[in-house]
Amino acid sequence: DIQMTQSPSSLSASVGDRVTITCRASQDIRNDLGWYQQKPGKAPKRLIYAASSLQSGVPSRFSGSGSGTEFTLTISSLQPEDFATYYCLQHNSFPRTFGGGTKVEIK
Amino acid sequence: EVQLVESGGGLVKPGGSLRLSCAASGFTFSGYSMNWVRQAPGKGLEWVSIIDSSGSYKFYAGSLSGRFTISRDNAKNSLFLQMNSLTTEDTAVYFCAKSQRGESPDFWGQGTLVTVSS
Numbered sequence: 001d002i003q004m005t006q007s008p009s010s011l012s013a014s015v016g017d018r019v020t021i022t023c024r025a026s027q028d029i030r031n032d033l034g035w036y037q038q039k040p041g042k043a044p045k046r047l048i049y050a051a052s053s054l055q056s057g058v059p060s061r062f063s064g065s066g067s068g069t070e071f072t073l074t075i076s077s078l079q080p081e082d083f084a085t086y087y088c089l090q091h092n093s094f095p096r097t098f099g100g101g102t103k104v105e106i107k
Numbered sequence: 108e109v110q111l112v113e114s115g116g117g118l119v120k121p122g123g124s125l126r127l128s129c130a131a132s133g134f135t136f137s138g139y140s141m142n143w144v145r146q147a148p149g150k151g152l153e154w155v156s157i158i159d160s161s162g163s164y165k166f167y168a169g170s171l172s173g174r175f176t177i178s179r180d181n182a183k184n185s186l187f188l189q190m191n192s193l194t195t196e197d198t199a200v201y202f203c204a205k206s207q208r209g210e211s212p213d214f215w216g217q218g219t220l221v222t223v224s225s
Contacts, residue, residue: 001169034211036152043202043215044144044152055213087152091211094166096142096154 002026002090006099012107019075021102023088028068032092035064035073039084047086048073078104109133111203111216118222123193129186129203129216137161137181140206143188144215145199155201156188159208193223 003026013019023033031051036044046055048064051071061076075082083106088099115127129141143155156167156177165177176189186203200220204212 032209032211038152043217044204045215046211046213049211049213089152089154089211091206091209094157095168096157098152098154101151 001095002029002093002097004088004090004097004099006088006102008102009100010103010105012105013078014107015078015080017078017107019078019082019104021073021086021088023066023071023073023099025069025071025090025092029090029092031067032090033064033066033071034089034091035062036087036089037082037084038087044087075104109205109214111205111214113201113203113216113219116201116219116221118224119193120225121194121223123223124189124191125193125221127188127190127201127203127219127221129188131184131186131205134205136184140208141177141179141186142204142206142212143175143177143186144202144204144212145197145221146202146218147196147199150199153199157206158186190221193221195223197221198223 005024033051035048038044047062052064063074065072085101085103110132112130140159142157158165158177174192178187200218202215202218204215206212
């Protein structure tokens, strides 16, 4: 199985900060990666697909980059509604695997 | 409007069985692969299973040890997850999610809670 190592597991940031979250795959997954945002008690929402493509309707402050084994989700200017938990998911092979999640909290 | 509505969750004793359903609307159900993903209380997301658009191909997480079976009825726009020999480790919210072939899931239902407890 492909292991997805996500870091950090949590972070504290202020409104307006630039935030970067990383996922590392245990083997090459090309660009077969999605990023998700989940708020408490809610379903995950896809932000990024194919590693760097912005999901329709998602604010442009969210961006994704990377390919192969290293991937990054960046929030350019953190907004109050962005405090949530973020997950990466590889869909290169079965079984699909998620990163462990990054909880973004208010500083 | 795309909708995925899960049902069938509840309290079940260890060793018991449960069948989850996911009712789809607002998109061409037969054109999408469908996934089950679960989330134990306070934990991260865990992918469970996928079925392709026709129901011909199915894949499962290795941790399930053959206890779960995914199926679909395209005529009724419905997805199912039959869960047998349940253990306390299966306690979680179960989400269904749709995906284009070979892509990550792009829309999720709100989930149904399964609690396995004596």
